[in-house]
Amino acid sequence: xxxxxxxxxxxxxxxxDSLFNPRSLTLVGASANQYKWGSVILSHIITGHFKGKVxxxxxxEKEILGLKAYSNVKALPETPDLAVVVTPPFxxxxxxQECAEKGIKAAVIITAGFAEVGxxxxxxxxxxxxxxxxxxxxxxxxxxxxxxSTACSLCAIMPPLFPKPGPFAVVxxxxxxxxxxxxxxNSKGFGISKLISYGNEADLHLExxxxxxxxxxxxxxxxxxxxxxxxxxRFFETAKKVTQKKPIVTLKAGCTSAGARAxxxxxxxxxxxxxxxxxxxxxxxxxxxxxxxxxFNVGAALLHQPLPRGxxxxxxxxxxxxxxxxxxxxxxxxxxxxQLPEETIKELDSLLPSWWSxxxxxxxVAGVFGEAVMKSIEVMLRCATIDGxxxxxxxxxxxxxxxxxxxxxxxxxxQLKAFADSLAEVFEQLAVLVAKYDKPIITASEFDGGxxxxxxxxxxxxxxxxxxxxxxxxxxxxxxxxxxxxxRRNLSPHGS
Amino acid sequence: xxxxxxxxxxxxxxxxDSLFNPRSLTLVGASANQYKWGSVILSHIITGHFKGKVxxxxxxEKEILGLKAYSNVKALPETPDLAVVVTPPFxxxxxxQECAEKGIKAAVIITAGFAEVGxxxxxxxxxxxxxxxxxxxxxxxxxxxxxxSTACSLCAIMPPLFPKPGPFAVVxxxxxxxxxxxxxxNSKGFGISKLISYGNEADLHLExxxxxxxxxxxxxxxxxxxxxxxxxxRFFETAKKVTQKKPIVTLKAGCTSAGARAxxxxxxxxxxxxxxxxxxxxxxxxxxxxxxxxxFNVGAALLHQPLPRGxxxxxxxxxxxxxxxxxxxxxxxxxxxxQLPEETIKELDSLLPSWWSxxxxxxxVAGVFGEAVMKSIEVMLRCATIDGxxxxxxxxxxxxxxxxxxxxxxxxxxQLKAFADSLAEVFEQLAVLVAKYDKPIITASEFDGGxxxxxxxxxxxxxxxxxxxxxxxxxxxxxxxxxxxxxRRNLSPHGS
Numbered sequence: 008x009x010x011x012x013x014x015x016x017x018x019x020x021x022x023x024d025s026l027f028n029p030r031s032l033t034l035v036g037a038s039a040n041q042y043k044w045g046s047v048i049l050s051h052i053i054t055g056h057f058k059g060k061v062x063x064x065x066x067x068e069k070e071i072l073g074l075k076a077y078s079n080v081k082a083l084p085e086t087p088d089l090a091v092v093v094t095p096p097f098x099x100x101x102x103x104q105e106c107a108e109k110g111i112k113a114a115v116i117i118t119a120g121f122a123e124v125g126x127x128x129x130x131x132x133x134x135x136x137x138x139x140x141x142x143x144x145x146x147x148x149x150x151x152x153x154x155x156s157t158a159c160s161l162c163a164i165m166p167p168l169f170p171k172p173g174p175f176a177v178v179x180x181x182x183x184x185x186x187x188x189x190x191x192x193n194s195k196g197f198g199i200s201k202l203i204s205y206g207n208e209a210d211l212h213l214e215x216x217x218x219x220x221x222x223x224x225x226x227x228x229x230x231x232x233x234x235x236x237x238x239x240x241r242f243f244e245t246a247k248k249v250t251q252k253k254p255i256v257t258l259k260a261g262c263t264s265a266g267a268r269a270x271x272x273x274x275x276x277x278x279x280x281x282x283x284x285x286x287x288x289x290x291x292x293x294x295x296x297x298x299x300x301x302x303f304n305v306g307a308a309l310l311h312q313p314l315p316r317g318x319x320x321x322x323x324x325x326x327x328x329x330x331x332x333x334x335x336x337x338x339x340x341x342x343x344x345x346q347l348p349e350e351t352i353k354e355l356d357s358l359l360p361s362w363w364s365x366x367x368x369x370x371x372v373a374g375v376f377g378e379a380v381m382k383s384i385e386v387m388l389r390c391a392t393i394d395g396x397x398x399x400x401x402x403x404x405x406x407x408x409x410x411x412x413x414x415x416x417x418x419x420x421x422q423l424k425a426f427a428d429s430l431a432e433v434f435e436q437l438a439v440l441v442a443k444y445d446k447p448i449i450t451a452s453e454f455d456g457g458x459x460x461x462x463x464x465x466x467x468x469x470x471x472x473x474x475x476x477x478x479x480x481x482x483x484x485x486x487x488x489x490x491x492x493x494x495r496r497n498l499s500p501h502g503s
Numbered sequence: 504x505x506x507x508x509x510x511x512x513x514x515x516x517x518x519x520d521s522l523f524n525p526r527s528l529t530l531v532g533a534s535a536n537q538y539k540w541g542s543v544i545l546s547h548i549i550t551g552h553f554k555g556k557v558x559x560x561x562x563x564e565k566e567i568l569g570l571k572a573y574s575n576v577k578a579l580p581e582t583p584d585l586a587v588v589v590t591p592p593f594x595x596x597x598x599x600q601e602c603a604e605k606g607i608k609a610a611v612i613i614t615a616g617f618a619e620v621g622x623x624x625x626x627x628x629x630x631x632x633x634x635x636x637x638x639x640x641x642x643x644x645x646x647x648x649x650x651x652s653t654a655c656s657l658c659a660i661m662p663p664l665f666p667k668p669g670p671f672a673v674v675x676x677x678x679x680x681x682x683x684x685x686x687x688x689n690s691k692g693f694g695i696s697k698l699i700s701y702g703n704e705a706d707l708h709l710e711x712x713x714x715x716x717x718x719x720x721x722x723x724x725x726x727x728x729x730x731x732x733x734x735x736x737r738f739f740e741t742a743k744k745v746t747q748k749k750p751i752v753t754l755k756a757g758c759t760s761a762g763a764r765a766x767x768x769x770x771x772x773x774x775x776x777x778x779x780x781x782x783x784x785x786x787x788x789x790x791x792x793x794x795x796x797x798x799f800n801v802g803a804a805l806l807h808q809p810l811p812r813g814x815x816x817x818x819x820x821x822x823x824x825x826x827x828x829x830x831x832x833x834x835x836x837x838x839x840x841x842q843l844p845e846e847t848i849k850e851l852d853s854l855l856p857s858w859w860s861x862x863x864x865x866x867x868v869a870g871v872f873g874e875a876v877m878k879s880i881e882v883m884l885r886c887a888t889i890d891g892x893x894x895x896x897x898x899x900x901x902x903x904x905x906x907x908x909x910x911x912x913x914x915x916x917x918q919l920k921a922f923a924d925s926l927a928e929v930f931e932q933l934a935v936l937v938a939k940y941d942k943p944i945i946t947a948s949e950f951d952g953g954x955x956x957x958x959x960x961x962x963x964x965x966x967x968x969x970x971x972x973x974x975x976x977x978x979x980x981x982x983x984x985x986x987x988x989x990x991r992r993n994l995s996p997h998g999s
Contacts, residue, residue, distance in 0.1 A: 119858075119868070120858055124858050179824070180824070181822065181823055181824025181825075181827070182822065182824070183821070183822030183823070183824050183825055183896065184822070184824035184825070184828070185824075187949050187952065190949070190951060190952050191949070191952030191953070192952075193952075194951050194952040194953035194954075195952065195953065232824065234824070234827055260824065260827040260828050260831055261827050261831065262831050262835075263830065263831045263834035263835065264834070265830040265831070265833065265834050265839075265840040266827050266828070266830040266831035266834065268830070268862065269823070269826045269827040269829075269830045269860075269862075269864050269866075270823075270827045272823075272860035272862065272866070273823030273824065273826065273827055273860075273866065274823065297975075298828075298973055298975050299828075299949075299972075299973055300972075300973065325679070326677065326678065326679030326680070327677055327679070327765070327766075327768075327769030327770065328675070328676070328677025328678070328679050328680035328681075328728065328730070328756065328769065329677075329679055329680070330765045330769065331677070331730055331756040331757050331762050331765040331766045331769055332680070332756050332762070332794075332795075333765075334759065334761040334762040334764070334765045335756055335757065335758050335759045335761070335762035337761065338759035338760070338761050338762065339758075339759065343761075344761040362615075362616055362620050364765075364768035364769075366764065366765075366768065368765050370765075370768070370769065372615075400679065453683050453686070453687070453795075455686060455690050456683065456686050456687030456688075456689075456690040456691065457687070457690035457691065457957050457960075457961075458690075458954065458957055461953050461954055461957055464953075465953075476795075476796075477794055477795050477796065479793075479794050
C-alpha cells in the first residue's frame with residue numbers, strides 16, 4: 008500500500024514522487040527475449056514485487072512474462088506515473104514525446120549511446136532533455152542502470168538486486184559501482200532506501216538527488232560515487248545544506264589523467280581538478296573516501312556510532328602486533344594516540360596483570376579474558392583524554408573455551424553457534440557502553456580470514472557495532488568521523 | 504615419516520633441522536589445566552598430529568592429555584630434538600640449563616616477561632641466551648606464539664591453527680600478526696611451509712630465519728612482519744641474497760612515533776627510521792607492503808603469475824566505473840595505463856560493439872559476453888605495449904543466464920554449482936593465456952559482497968589466478984610485481 012500524500016509534501020518531494028513512489032509504470036522496450044535488457048529489467052521489476060501496476064510496451068508482443076503488453080505508450084489504459092525506457096538511442100526522442108503527450112511525469116532512460124559517445128549523441132541527448140523539460144517531466148539518465156526504491160519495492164535495474172529497505176541511499180554516476188555498493192550493503196544486512204544510477208545526468212543532476220534525499224525520511228546516510236560534476240558551484244551549495252542534515256560520503260573517481268579520460272568516455276563526465284574537488288568536500292562537510300571498502304566502512308559507522316568530540320583515540324588490543332599497527336594507522340590517518348592520565352593507568356592496573364605495558368595502546372597481554380576486558384573498555388571510555396575507542400582483536404572478550412577449531416573431531420556447527428551467541432552478547436554490551444559514554448567504539452578483528460569473518464560482519468551490523476578486518480580500516484573510519492564532527496561543531500553557533 | 508638426511512644437508516639446513524623437522528620434542532611446563540598455555544599448546548601439538556614423539560614435562564603430573572609426563576628434562580627417556588618452553592620467566596634459565604645438559608639442540612621459548620618488560624627482563628634474557636650459545640643450542644623467542652612446520656605436522660603454537668602444507672613461509676615478530684597471515688593463507692586454500700613467531704629474537708634473528716628459508720625447498724615465497732631490526736646491516740646483506748632466490752614480502756610496523764613506542768613495549772623492538780627501512784627494502788629487493796591485505800594479495804600473485812616486463816597495464820572492464828577506478832588506481836600505484844596501438848584497436852573492433860570506447864581501459868559495454876571477452880583478453884595480452892593485464896568485473900566471462908539471484912523461488916545451491924563450474928572454467932582459460940603470453944593477469948570483481956566472494960577467492964587460488972575485490976588491490980599488486988621484476992632485471996648481467 009502506497010501511502011504518500013502529495014498534498015502535504017514539500018515541493019521537492021512532490022517533484023520526485025512519481026519517480027520513487029510510482030503507483031504504476033510502463034517499461035518501454037519490454038521484450039520477450041530473455042537475453043534483452045527489456046526482458047531482464049521487466050523480470051527484475053516483477054521479481055522485486057513492485058507494489059504498483061506494470062505496463063510493458065512492445066510493438067509486436069501481446070503478452071510478456073505474463074503481463075499484457077501494449078503496442079505503444081498512447082495505447083496504455085491509464086497514465087502511469089513512471090516510464091522506464093530501454094529502446095535504442097535513436098528511438099528515445101519519439102518515445103519521450105509519447106510519454107509527454109500521455110502526461111507521464113517521470114522517466115528513467117537506461118539506454119546508452121548519448122553524450123558519452125560524442126557530438127552526435129550529445130545532440131540526441133539535448134533533444135531528449137528538451138522534450139522532457141517542455142512537458143515538466145523529470146529524467147534519470149540516460150546511460151544508467153536504473154533505480155531502486157524499496158518503499159514501493161521498485162527494482163527497475165539491469166543487474167538482479169532485491170534489497171531490503173534500509174537507511175542508506177546510494178547515488179552513483181556509475182551503474183556498476185552503485186550496484187556494488189548497494190549489493191554489499193544488502194549482503195551485510197543493512198538494506199537501502201534508494202539506489203540511483205544517474206549516468207549522464209542529462210536532466211536531473213546529482214544536486215537534485217541530494218536535495219531530495221536530504222528530505223527523504225527513509226534515508227539516514229547518503230553514499231555517492233562521482234566521476235565529474237556538471238556544476239561545481241551548485242554542488243558545493245547543495246552539499247553544504249545537505250550535510251547539516253545528514254552525512255554525505257563520497258567516492259570520487261577520475262582523479263588521475265588516465266582516470267579522467269576513462270570517465271569522459273564512460274559517462275561523458277568532466278572529472279575536473281582533484282584538488283578543487285577535495286577542497287569543495289572539506290568546505291561542504293562531505294566525507295570523502297578513497298575506495299569502495301571505505302565508503303562502506305564509513306557509512307556503517309556513521310549509522311550506529313556517536314561522532315567523536317576530538318581526534319584522541321584509545322586503543323585496546325589483544326596482541327601487541329595489532330596494537331603497533333593500530334597506533335601507526337591512527338597517526339597515518341591524522342588521529343592522535345591518547346596519553347593516558349595516571350588515574351586511568353591506576354584503574355587498569357587493578358584489571359590487568361602487573362606486566363601490562365601501562366600505556367596506550369593497552370595491550371591486554373595473553374591471559375586476560377571476558378569481564379576484565381569489558382571493564383578495561385569502560386575505564387578507557389570514561390577517560391577524559393579519549394574521544395573514541397579502537398578495539399583490536401575481539402577474541403579475549405569471548406568466554407574462555409570458546410574457540411573455533413576446524414578438524415575432523417570437532418563439530419564446527421556447534422562451535423559456531425556458541426561462538427555467535429557469545430559474540431552477539433559482547434556486541435550488545437559494547438553498544439550499551441557506547442550509549443552510556445556517548446563515544447564511538449570501532450572494532451577490528453579477524454577470526455578465520457574467510458567465511459566466519461563474513462558472518463561476524465553481519466552480526467556486528469545487527470548489533471550496531473562497526474566491525475572491520477584491519478586496524479587501518481578502523482583508524483580511517485574514526486578519522487573521517489572526527490573530521491565530520493569537527494565540521495558540524497564549527498557550524499554550530501555555540502561551537503558545541 | 505621424516506626423511507631429512509642430515510649428512511647431505513647444507514650447514515644452515517643442519518642447524519635448523521632439530522627446530523623444523525624434530526623427531527621428538529619435550530614441552531616443558533605442560534599442564535593438565537585446560538586454561539593454561541601448557542595445556543593449550545600440548546593439545547595443539549596433539550591435534551596437529553605431530554609426526555614425532557612428545558614428552559610433556561611437569562613436576563606434579565603423571566599423565567597429561569593421555570601422554571606420560573616427566574618430572575623434569577633430565578628424566579626424559581631420550582634426548583628430544585626440540586624443547587618447547589612455557590614455564591614462568593624466572594624459571595627459564597634453569598630449564599634451559601637442563602635442556603643443554605640433556606643435549607637438546609633447539610628450543611622455542613614461548614614465555615613472555617623478558618627484554619620487552621625492561622632492564623630486569625633484559626638481564627634474564629641475556630642469561631638464557633648465554634646458556635644456549637654455550638651449548639650450541641638455537642633459540643626461538645622468547646615472548647612468541649611458537650612455530651608451525653607442516654613438513655612434520657608440528658603445531659607448537661598458542662592459538663589453534665592446523666594448516667595444510669603449502670608454499671608460503673610466514674616469519675613474524677608479532678605472534679598474532681603471523682597467526683593472522685597464516686590463518687588467512689590457510690582459509691583461502693594456500694597452506695604454509697613454516698610459521699615462525701620470533702618474538703624478542705634473543706638468539707636467532709630474523710636474518711637467520713631468512714637464510715634458512717632461502718634454502719628451504721618447501722618455501723617459495725616469504726611473508727614477513729617486522730617491528731624493528733636488531734642489525735640493519737646484516738638484514739640488508741641477507742635480504743639481498745635471499746631475494747635473488749625467492750621473493751620476500753614485508754609489512755613493517757612501528758612507522759610512526761606512536762607505533763614505535765608500542766613496538767618497544769611489545770617485542771622490545773627498536774623500530775628505527777622508516778625512511779631508512781624503506782630504502783633498505785628498495786636496495787635489497789624486498790617487496791614492502793602497507794597492510795595485511797596487501798601482504799596476502801602480493802604473496803598470492805607472486806606464487807602464480809609471471810613477473811611483468813614493465814609497468815604498462817592493459818585494463819579490461821565490464822562496467823565503466825570499475826574502469827575509471829582501475830585507471831586511477833594504476834596511476835596512483837605508479838603504473839602506466841598502456842596506449843593501445845592502432846592494430847590492437849582494430850582487432851578489438853571486430854570483437855566489440857561499434858560504440859566501444861576505442862581506448863584503454865577497454866570497457867566491454869553491456870551486452871558483450873563469454874567468447875568475445877576471452878578473445879579480447881587475448882588481443883590485449885598479445886599487444887606489445889602491454890606488460891600485464893587487469894581484469895575488472897568477471898561477470899561477462901560467465902555464460903549468459905548464469906546469475907546469482909537470491910529470492911524465494913530460486914534454488915541458490917543449484918545456481919551456485921553452475922556458477923562455480925563456469926567460473927572455474929574461466930579461471931582455467933585465463934591460466935592458459937597467462938602461460939601462453941608469459942604476462943600476468945590480475946582480476947578484481949565483487950559478486951555479492953560477502954559469502955560468494957569468499958568462495959570465488961578459494962576457487963581462484965585453486966586455479967592460480969589472483970582474484971581481489973577492488974581495482975586498487977589489483978593495481979597495487981601489479982605495481983609491486985613490476986618493481987620486484989625491475990630489481991631482478993637490474994641484477995642480471997644481461998639486463999634481461
